[in-house]
Amino acid sequence: MTLATAVRSLTRDDLHTLLYWMRLTRAFDDRVRLLYNQGRIPGAAFSQRGHEAISVGSSFALGPDDVVAPMHRDLGAYLLRGMTPRRIMAQMMGRVTGVSRGRDVNTHGMGDLSLNIIGYVSPLPDSMPLAVGAALAFQYRGEARVALTYFGDGSSSEGGCHESLNLAAVWRAPVVFICENNQYAYSTPLSRQLTVENIADRAAGYGFPGIVVDGNDVLAVYEATQAAMARARRGDGPTLIECKTMRMLGHAYHDDGSYVPRDLLDEWSRRDPLLVYERQLRDLGALTDDELAALDRRIAAQVDDAVDFAEASPWPAGEDCLEGVYAL
Amino acid sequence: MTELTYLQAISAALWEEMEADERVLLLGEDIGPFGGAFKVTKGFVERFGERRVMDMPMSEWAFVGAAIGAAMLGLRPVVEIQFADFIATPFDMIVNQAATCYYRWQAPVPLVIRAPSGGGLRAGPFHSQNPEAWFVHRPGLKVVAPASPRDAKGLLRAAIRDNNPVIYFENKYLYRKVKEDVPDGDWTVPIGQADVKRRGRDVSVIAYGSMVYEALEAAETVAAGGIDVEVLDLRTLLPLDRDAILGTAERTGKVIVVHEATLTGGVGGEVTAIIAEHAFELLDAPLVRLAAPDTPVPFSPPLEDFFRPNAVKIAEAVRKLAAY
Numbered sequence: 001m002t003l004a005t006a007v008r009s010l011t012r013d014d015l016h017t018l019l020y021w022m023r024l025t026r027a028f029d030d031r032v033r034l035l036y037n038q039g040r041i042p043g044a045a046f047s048q049r050g051h052e053a054i055s056v057g058s059s060f061a062l063g064p065d066d067v068v069a070p071m072h073r074d075l076g077a078y079l080l081r082g083m084t085p086r087r088i089m090a091q092m093m094g095r096v097t098g099v100s101r102g103r104d105v106n107t108h109g110m111g112d113l114s115l116n117i118i119g120y121v122s123p124l125p126d127s128m129p130l131a132v133g134a135a136l137a138f139q140y141r142g143e144a145r146v147a148l149t150y151f152g153d154g155s156s157s158e159g160g161c162h163e164s165l166n167l168a169a170v171w172r173a174p175v176v177f178i179c180e181n182n183q184y185a186y187s188t189p190l191s192r193q194l195t196v197e198n199i200a201d202r203a204a205g206y207g208f209p210g211i212v213v214d215g216n217d218v219l220a221v222y223e224a225t226q227a228a229m230a231r232a233r234r235g236d237g238p239t240l241i242e243c244k245t246m247r248m249l250g251h252a253y254h255d256d257g258s259y260v261p262r263d264l265l266d267e268w269s270r271r272d273p274l275l276v277y278e279r280q281l282r283d284l285g286a287l288t289d290d291e292l293a294a295l296d297r298r299i300a301a302q303v304d305d306a307v308d309f310a311e312a313s314p315w316p317a318g319e320d321c322l323e324g325v326y327a328l
Numbered sequence: 329m330t331e332l333t334y335l336q337a338i339s340a341a342l343w344e345e346m347e348a349d350e351r352v353l354l355l356g357e358d359i360g361p362f363g364g365a366f367k368v369t370k371g372f373v374e375r376f377g378e379r380r381v382m383d384m385p386m387s388e389w390a391f392v393g394a395a396i397g398a399a400m401l402g403l404r405p406v407v408e409i410q411f412a413d414f415i416a417t418p419f420d421m422i423v424n425q426a427a428t429c430y431y432r433w434q435a436p437v438p439l440v441i442r443a444p445s446g447g448g449l450r451a452g453p454f455h456s457q458n459p460e461a462w463f464v465h466r467p468g469l470k471v472v473a474p475a476s477p478r479d480a481k482g483l484l485r486a487a488i489r490d491n492n493p494v495i496y497f498e499n500k501y502l503y504r505k506v507k508e509d510v511p512d513g514d515w516t517v518p519i520g521q522a523d524v525k526r527r528g529r530d531v532s533v534i535a536y537g538s539m540v541y542e543a544l545e546a547a548e549t550v551a552a553g554g555i556d557v558e559v560l561d562l563r564t565l566l567p568l569d570r571d572a573i574l575g576t577a578e579r580t581g582k583v584i585v586v587h588e589a590t591l592t593g594g595v596g597g598e599v600t601a602i603i604a605e606h607a608f609e610l611l612d613a614p615l616v617r618l619a620a621p622d623t624p625v626p627f628s629p630p631l632e633d634f635f636r637p638n639a640v641k642i643a644e645a646v647r648k649l650a651a652y
Contacts, residue, residue, distance in 0.1 A: 111432070119433045132393070133395060160420075324434070
């Protein structure tokens with residue numbers, strides 16, 4: 001795609017909205033890393049760096065009634081769908097005001113059906129069939145809604161990935177699969193995971209389109225997702241979009257990622273999704289220094305507020321763990 | 329009242345719930361025009377159409393996952409796992425997804441998974457298993473295992489109306505072997521309630537599934553010798569009906585727990601532990617577990633007959649315990 005085609009469908013406000021979500025995602029994630037290293041976030045937390053254009057660009061294509069099932073590097077999708085920084089930070093800190101009220105760790109279990117978000121579990125790609133099932137519910141009721149979900153290069157090796165893609169194909173389900181190919185499954189590089197160049201090529205085996213996009217180009221991700229959403233909404237079935245990117249930090253913050261070759265990271269750091277997008281906006285004359293500075297101030301204040309809110313929030317009482325195992 | 333076999337009772341519950349609630353749909357392998365491996369859904373696709381009676385590809389992991397997603401989005405899917413043995417394939421979806429979503433982020437998962445289980449049919453290691461204990465160990469699930477046609481119907485209705493994932497173990501040995509009058513109209517058997525199928529003073533036999541009938545037969549056998557046996561049908565395995573379990577232990581002071589599943593880590597261990605913890609002073613004899621030995625389910629008739637508990641073995645255990 002060319003920049004011009006993507007931009008034609010977006011207003012200046014849209015372009016700035018994308019910028020806002022990407023930079024909020026980055027700022028929030030940077031703060032999470034800091035808080036984790038300071039011992040203020042228990043457990044573990046997953047780096048988002050390198051994935052911002054994918055989570056934001058794809059979920060920006062969702063309509064209000066569409067459902068999204070994100071995973072651990074899709075902080076941008078949660079934020080964009082209306083999950084507040086306060087709730088997410090409280091979730092990270094295990095407080096009662098967090099999304100899961102202290103029951104699940106970091107971005108796990110951050111589902112909220114009132115926001116049309118399905119939470120994820122640690123085994124991946126376990127959200128894929130759920131998205132296919134959500135799409136089934138839409139078909140069943142004759143609703144023009146679409147489900148969007150994500151998986152990684154790591155989960156592409158799971159049998160469940162094949163099953164989910166195949167089931168979606170058989171049902172011609174209104175679902176969009178985003179593969180976030182960040183080249184590493186924890187410490188395992190692509191060369192030890194698969195032999196094909198593109199995971200998207202596998203879509204041909206299911207009889208639906210597989211598309212490769214630059215996962216560090218938010219407009220490319222958005223445009224590809226929007227086209228796939230439209231196709232799904234028309235009743236033409238699923239699409240697999242493989243977004244090529246690089247996980248710029250460790251698997252989670254306890255992991256220094258030292259097994260990743262330095263030159264690979266250097267190469268990808270020049271393609272940082274935030275830098276790429278900032279350059280695009282400046283080239284279009286759609287961003288001034290003042291605007292960017294104002295945006296970043298607003299974001300920093302929001303992140304500060306989220307941290308203050310989370311740290312002021314109570315811990316759950318120990319015995320709260322007994323409540324709510326079963327729905328009434 | 330209508331006289332129904334165990335299998336007909338299951339079909340009737342499905343049929344009536346589908347008639348009553350548009351949100352109920354069926355997913356499974358060969359359940360459509362073929363009517364299911366055991367014909368539980370014979371005639372369903374003709375009545376309800378392929379939209380609501382969906383034949384699945386061999387993808388249990390994905391279609392159980394899809395059923396979970398559909399349940400979150402407002403449907404009430406009933407999945408048929410063709411043989412309970414194959415439930416290991418979608419195990420991850422059941423225990424990691426379905427069982428935990430409400431606890432973690434308050435998403436109810438109103439899902440029923442029907443799993444035809446049990447042996448005695450010379451079906452070998454992979455068409456005879458009783459994997460209920462795997463799921464009893466998973467908070468967030470409910471597990472039922474009806475024995476009678478009446479309970480089969482009432483519990484399946486209750487399961488479909490429940491807002492939690494329910495694993496429904498239907499014992500395929502019973503499908504066409506038992507029949508009884510089942511009330512018409514709209515009623516359920518509440519999940520979590522055991523049922524005393526026979527009152528007695530001397531020895532309690534706690535059982536579920538096909539072993540309830542073996543226990544009742546054994547009770548008749550030993551009655552001739554003057555031993556009065558109480559038979560408690562657990563009906564629900566998660567949550568267990570502790571009051572009913574302790575009640576029967578209190579009445580007789582001698583308890584045998586019987587199941588078709590293998591001994592170690594089985595439901596019998598949990599039932600006897602409840603009694604040992606809470607009714608130890610009321611016992612007149614050691615607790616007894618009668619279960620299949622810790623082996624895979626063997627095929628050849630002499631092997632399977634040795635493996636599987638039955639009325640003769642239960643009667644023998646009852647006589648021994650009564651004499652203690």
